[in-house]
Amino acid sequence: MHIPPHDNDRIVRRAMELMGGHDAFFKAADEELADVNGRWNQNVAEIGRILRAHLFVEHYLTQYVAQANPRLGSLTEARATFAQKVALLDAVNPDIATMLPGIKRLNAIRNRLAHNLGTQVSEDDARIFLGCERFSALRAARSTEESQTNDPLEILEDFARHTAVSFTYEFTPLSKAIAQSIMEAQLGGAAI
Known part of the structure; x- marks a missing residue:
């Protein structure tokens, strides 16, 4: 399913609302990225x-x-x-x-x-x-x-x-x- 580009901003804003705001959204995003990077950066x-x-x-x-x-x-x-x-x-x-x-x-x-x-x-x-x-x-x-x-x-x-x-x-x-x-x-x- 293709999402028109103008809807992406609205989707991100709504996801931030659902997560409790900008700070909570990016805190969760950073934690998930750190987990992925931790698994990626193996020996x-x-x-x-x-x-x-x-x-x-x-x-x-x-x-x-x-x-x-x-x-x-x-x-x-x-x-x-x-x-x-x-x-x-x-x-x-x-x-x-x-x-x-x-x-x-x-x-x-x-x-x-x-x-x-x-x-x-x-x-x-x-x-x-x-x-x-x-x-x-x-x-x-x-x-x-x-x-x-x-x-x-x-x-x-x-x-x-x-x-x-x-x-x-x-x-x-x-x-x-x-x-x-x-x-x-x-x-x-x-x-x-």
């Missing part, structure tokens, strides 16, 4: 890092589920959510099982962010990621070579990279060669 670098980690893990999660289940069909066309893709993981596989709490926590953080733009990664979140024993051991081993912080957001990002590598590892030529070598060694096959 976009931190939000971006959380979202990047989530999108990154989801990319490799989608690839993994598709490769592990080649007859499944398109997860994209099915519009499967992150949580639905996680539910398709083999929780019996110890490599997957140890990462599941961290993967689910990453999704929970992203969901918290969707409902509260001021969400931060907490120490409790970091403990969940570090509960993945292989990730924690690799991170500790790496700390002897390079300095690491205990910043929860950095731990989240490290966990996201670890998860991506873990999801891709099973299907790479390198992993297949290593698996075959292990199998041959166990069966007394080709000399190592």
